[in-house]
Amino acid sequence: xxxxxxxxxxxxxxxAVCLLCLAMLCGYPGFSQDSxxxxxxxxxxxxxxxxxxxxxxxWMKVYKLDANxxxxxxxxxxxxxxxxxxAGYPVNQLKVHVPDRSGSTGLTLSDTLSxxxxxxxxxxxxxxxYPAEDFAFRTISVINPFRSMENIGPGSPDPDTRSRxxxxxxxxxxxxxxxxxxxxxxxxxxxxxxxxASVLARDASGNPVEAxxxxxxxxxxxxxxxxxxxxxQVPSGESKEPxxxxxxxxxxxxxxxxxxxxxxNTEEPIGNEDIMLSIVGKAARCQIYKxxxxxxxxxxxxxxxxxxxxxxxxxxxxNDYYVELETDFLNAFDHPLPGPFYLDTSxxxxxxxxxxxxxxxNIYKPYRQGITSxxxxxxxxxxxxxxxxxxxxxxxxxxxxxxxVIKEIVxxxxxxIRYGESFLWMDNxxxxxxxxxxxxxxVDGVPFDDVDQILNINIRELESIxxxxxxxxxxxxxxxxIIHFMTIEGxxxxxxxxxxxxxxxxxxxxxxxxxxxxGYSSDTLKNSPLADFRNTLYWNPGLQxxxxxxxxxxxxxxxxxxxxTLILEGRSADGRSGIIYxxxxxx
Amino acid sequence: xxxxxxxxxxxxxxxxxxxLKAQQEGHRELQELYQEVLHPTDPLLNGREYGYYFxxxxxxxxxxxxxYPPASVLIRNRxxxxxxxxxxxxxxxxxxxxxxxxxxxxPASIIVNKQLIEEFTLNLPSGQARFKYxxxxxxxxDLLRNGYYEIVSxxxxxxxxxxxxxxxxxxxxxxxxxxxxxxxxxxGTAYRIKGKKSLLEALSDRASDVKQYLKRTKIQVGSADxxxxxxxxxxxxxxxxxxx
Numbered sequence: 001x002x003x004x005x006x007x008x009x010x011x012x013x014x015x016a017v018c019l020l021c022l023a024m025l026c027g028y029p030g031f032s033q034d035s036x037x038x039x040x041x042x043x044x045x046x047x048x049x050x051x052x053x054x055x056x057x058x059w060m061k062v063y064k065l066d067a068n069x070x071x072x073x074x075x076x077x078x079x080x081x082x083x084x085x086x087a088g089y090p091v092n093q094l095k096v097h098v099p100d101r102s103g104s105t106g107l108t109l110s111d112t113l114s115x116x117x118x119x120x121x122x123x124x125x126x127x128x129x130y131p132a133e134d135f136a137f138r139t140i141s142v143i144n145p146f147r148s149m150e151n152i153g154p155g156s157p158d159p160d161t162r163s164r165x166x167x168x169x170x171x172x173x174x175x176x177x178x179x180x181x182x183x184x185x186x187x188x189x190x191x192x193x194x195x196x197a198s199v200l201a202r203d204a205s206g207n208p209v210e211a212x213x214x215x216x217x218x219x220x221x222x223x224x225x226x227x228x229x230x231x232x233q234v235p236s237g238e239s240k241e242p243x244x245x246x247x248x249x250x251x252x253x254x255x256x257x258x259x260x261x262x263x264x265n266t267e268e269p270i271g272n273e274d275i276m277l278s279i280v281g282k283a284a285r286c287q288i289y290k291x292x293x294x295x296x297x298x299x300x301x302x303x304x305x306x307x308x309x310x311x312x313x314x315x316x317x318x319n320d321y322y323v324e325l326e327t328d329f330l331n332a333f334d335h336p337l338p339g340p341f342y343l344d345t346s347x348x349x350x351x352x353x354x355x356x357x358x359x360x361x362n363i364y365k366p367y368r369q370g371i372t373s374x375x376x377x378x379x380x381x382x383x384x385x386x387x388x389x390x391x392x393x394x395x396x397x398x399x400x401x402x403x404x405v406i407k408e409i410v411x412x413x414x415x416x417i418r419y420g421e422s423f424l425w426m427d428n429x430x431x432x433x434x435x436x437x438x439x440x441x442x443v444d445g446v447p448f449d450d451v452d453q454i455l456n457i458n459i460r461e462l463e464s465i466x467x468x469x470x471x472x473x474x475x476x477x478x479x480x481x482i483i484h485f486m487t488i489e490g491x492x493x494x495x496x497x498x499x500x501x502x503x504x505x506x507x508x509x510x511x512x513x514x515x516x517x518x519g520y521s522s523d524t525l526k527n528s529p530l531a532d533f534r535n536t537l538y539w540n541p542g543l544q545x546x547x548x549x550x551x552x553x554x555x556x557x558x559x560x561x562x563x564x565t566l567i568l569e570g571r572s573a574d575g576r577s578g579i580i581y582x583x584x585x586x587x
Numbered sequence: 588x589x590x591x592x593x594x595x596x597x598x599x600x601x602x603x604x605x606x607l608k609a610q611q612e613g614h615r616e617l618q619e620l621y622q623e624v625l626h627p628t629d630p631l632l633n634g635r636e637y638g639y640y641f642x643x644x645x646x647x648x649x650x651x652x653x654x655y656p657p658a659s660v661l662i663r664n665r666x667x668x669x670x671x672x673x674x675x676x677x678x679x680x681x682x683x684x685x686x687x688x689x690x691x692x693x694p695a696s697i698i699v700n701k702q703l704i705e706e707f708t709l710n711l712p713s714g715q716a717r718f719k720y721x722x723x724x725x726x727x728x729d730l731l732r733n734g735y736y737e738i739v740s741x742x743x744x745x746x747x748x749x750x751x752x753x754x755x756x757x758x759x760x761x762x763x764x765x766x767x768x769x770x771x772x773x774x775g776t777a778y779r780i781k782g783k784k785s786l787l788e789a790l791s792d793r794a795s796d797v798k799q800y801l802k803r804t805k806i807q808v809g810s811a812d813x814x815x816x817x818x819x820x821x822x823x824x825x826x827x828x829x830x831x
Contacts, residue, residue: 039613075614126617252621253663290627298625384635385700471636471694476628478693 041075041250042067043136044577045122046569048216048539049223051351053358054111054144058083059515061104061214061541062096062122062136063571070176070575072101072212076124078251078509080329083107083140084119086340088333091118094510095255095328097302101573102212104541106513115144117338123330126250133335141341145355177204178211178578180568189586191559192520192532198552201545201570201578208549213570215553217537217584219357220563221350254302255508259311259325260295264500269295270321273313274477276447280308280503282463282490284382284445288314288475303508310446311502314477323502357533357560364531382445383474384482387466388412393459402455402462402485412469413439413483415451422451426481428469439481440472444492453495454485463488515539520556532558543570557586622665630662631670631683633703637696646762648677648752655684656710662703672699672707674718676752677763679734681707681718706738713812721747723777730777731770739813743827744790744820745772748813769816782809786819793826 041064048059060081066073077099083092091113096105123135178201185196201211249256257277261270271293278286289297301307311323343351389411399405406415412427426439441448448454468482487493497503517538520526538555545551564586569579641647650673658672660681673682673696681699688695706719716737723731731749739746747770752763769780771789778789783801786808787794800822801808806815 039617073614075617249621249624250617252618253625256625300625381702383633383700383702385702468635470638473632473634473636473693473697476632476691476693 038068039075040067040130040134041065041073041124041126042070042134043079043122043124043127044571045081045120045136045138046214046541047120047138047140048536049218049567050139051141051222051224051354052109052143053355053535054109054113054142054146055362056358056535057106057108057513057515058120058140059104059106059216059513059536059539059541060120061102062098063102063212064098064124065571065575067134070577072571072573072575074101075252076126076250077253078255079103079122079124081105081107081120081122082329084121084333084337085114086116086118086338088337090329093329093507095507097254097304097509097512102541102571104214104514105510106515109142111144111146113142113144114147115142115341117141117341119338121335124250125248125256125328126246128248128330129246131334132330132332135335137335139338143351143355176574176576178209178570178572178576179203179206180211180213180570180578180580182566182568182580182582184584189557189584191557191561191586192526193557193586194520194554195557195584196552196554197566198550199543199545199568201549201572203576208547209545209572209576210547210549211545211570211572211576213543213545213551213568214539214541215543215566215568216539217555217564217566219350219354219535219537219560220565220583221347222354222535223565223567249298253300255300255328257299257301257309257325257506259297259323261291261297261311261313261321261323262295264320264322269293270313270318271295273318274315276312276314278310278312278442278446279303280310280490280492281445282486283380284384284442284484286383286442286445286447286474288477301506301508304511305508307506307508309502309504309506312447314447316449316499319499322500325504325506353560353562354535357535360531360533361535364533367530382466382484384468384472387468387482387484388470389465389467391465391467393462393464399459402457402459405459405462405465410465410467410483412467412481415455422455424451424483426467426469426483428471428481435471435480437480439483440474440479442482442484443495444485444487444490446492448492448495448497450495450498453498457485457487457493457495461487461489461493517555533560534558537564545570561586622663626663630665630703631660631667631685631699632688632693632697634683634698634700636694637675637680637682637698639696641761641763645760648675648763648765649673649682650676650750650765651709651711658707658709660699660707661705664705672709674709674735674750676750676765677754679751681735701735714814716748716750727777730779736770739817740820742820742824743773744823746770746813746817746820747772769813771820780808780816783807786816790819790823793823796826797823 044063044065046061052058062079062081064073064076065071077097079096079098081094081096082090085091092107092110094105094107096103118140120138120140121132121135123132127135181200183198189195199213201209201213203209261273261275262268263270269291271291273291274288275291275297276286276288277299278284285303287299289299291297313321391409396409399408403415406413412429414425414427416423416425423438424441426435428435441451441454443454462485464486466484466486470481472479472482517534518532537558540553543551543553564584566582566584567579568582569577571577655671655673657669659666659668660670660672671684673684674680675682681701681704683697683699684695686695688697701720704720706717708715708717718735719738720734721736722733734749737748737750739748749768749770751768752765755762755764771778771780771786773789778785780786780789787798790797797819800819804818806819808816
């Protein structure tokens, strides 16, 4: 029998579900412009440990996720990582190329840093459209034994400070947990001993899971007690609305270099003008972009290291201009900053040993195969590919000057004089279709139209000349041939532009760091006199379990006995995540 | 108490799927927005002018022939379909042909930079052919040179075709004789497939079974088309997988 209470309850529940639907309908983003901002990225940042001594490397792994469901994602290819001090000032900045769903890098802690807590924050260009609170964070503590520790208080870590280590990892419900297990091939190890370990990744039902893992094995005194929560996942909280209509583009290749070109006198934007980006160096890597009506331009840069950029209009008649580049890193800190650092007096001995280890490592590391910094293979090929003619200066007898070189050696190019100024003329070999404009003249990869100045290059500084005596189209712009002068140093031989150009050093993608620990597979290596006192015994951010849900790895212990802590954590493509800690004793 | 909340739940589920779809849509639209903003010009407009060094009415090294069927090309992870692409079998070049370029003062035929092209597909008389630029280690350079190859299959045994042409003088005129070469790459070693002998050499670990198969199916390796050869390779792969 229906009672009044039942009918009322039914009505209330019905109404609740309808209201929920209505709420979702209101929030439904649609498929047009709004759906652009509906896609939200998030990152999870991991480190090998959380307590470091200056001069050491912080090893990091970053996972890219779809913030809406926590699944692995691979939209942006560049991740910005900053190390902020307690005042929120960035003391180190990296632009990390992450072509896959996760990536790793390292950061060396400068010995100019003061002791204290620092905040690592990571974000992508697309995430800059959202509040900085949604970035990925991790607090690390840094000890500088060479500077006074006046801003460090004795005692135990403040639990409130620890709990603010929000990790920007979307909440992990139990059903999305990843169960990890690790077994070692022995229960005890000696120094310089081989350790073999096997990892199993399973879901809540015990089924094998393909997971992307990272493992670190560090001195136990250099990580916080897991119970304190510093290595614990903390949900990032509610999803935030975008700052404003999307201003920053996602970076789907390399770094997007955005800027604006304006007239120096009127400060009006120079719109619809072909702007050329070139990089000073031995390879010509030019790009052309037509500025929009606001004078804005965008270039993609997938180079590594510090580059010397030149940005100028292709049309040399446009010479009263200035260029402003957008900053890559976000100058917004609307999130909590790291709290004060309290030295845990119960870990003093371990910290002291860690400091000594760091100093020993810094002495011996250069003498053995160890942690290395590798330049990523940059696209060092010329944008035009192979030239029609390549003249290597060392293949010819030494001539007096470049004028003679062009006349005697360089095919298809002749030197002429017009209105008292020299210019280069290119012969395409087709009598009825002769070129009438000049070629694109490059010096060390940069367009340079002052031929008289080029002719003054000391030919002992010149390495080679390349010629393309065909019409060449670069990003839709036609050039009647290309001639490229390359100097031995690749630095434009100190030439000065006639007009003011934008020429600036720019930090492109950060150099790749990879962790390598020494191996002691043979007696010779095992008896090596080189001391090995690694605080991070092993770091592998690239472990992957396959269909069987298992993977194994091996490494060697160092010269230091004691207790180490293994931290194994990982994520699956469907958003499962897990972390385990295990002790390892070296006797 | 039985509460009928069926219809609102159906709506709820439908809305959830719409949300998911909107996310995916957002992802795709972001990629499109990026391409529009970062690479607004036609990416095929990158390269030098293609010079016609032959007399098309006498002989051409370009495939496919007229009327040029539409091709597709993958550049920076973006697929461009219905473009007129030609492959110069003598000079190993990809030519973008677009008479519309002339209106903008650009050449109608442009050699597309090989660094740009991830892969391209041509509609040849023998069927659709997918090409990639392949590079080979130095020890294989005698047999295979870096260049564009048709990728027929990329399994355990890679089957590739080099569409090449030989320059000849015939009746006082220069002609380009089309001469495709077929290769198998098995366990890192490349074999040029001219006939039965070379095929059996490439598939030596299952030579007798493959020989029986050729006999049974009456396939003449020397004159077999790529589908027939692919059939042999599929048979070989099954043999290997079953461990026979």
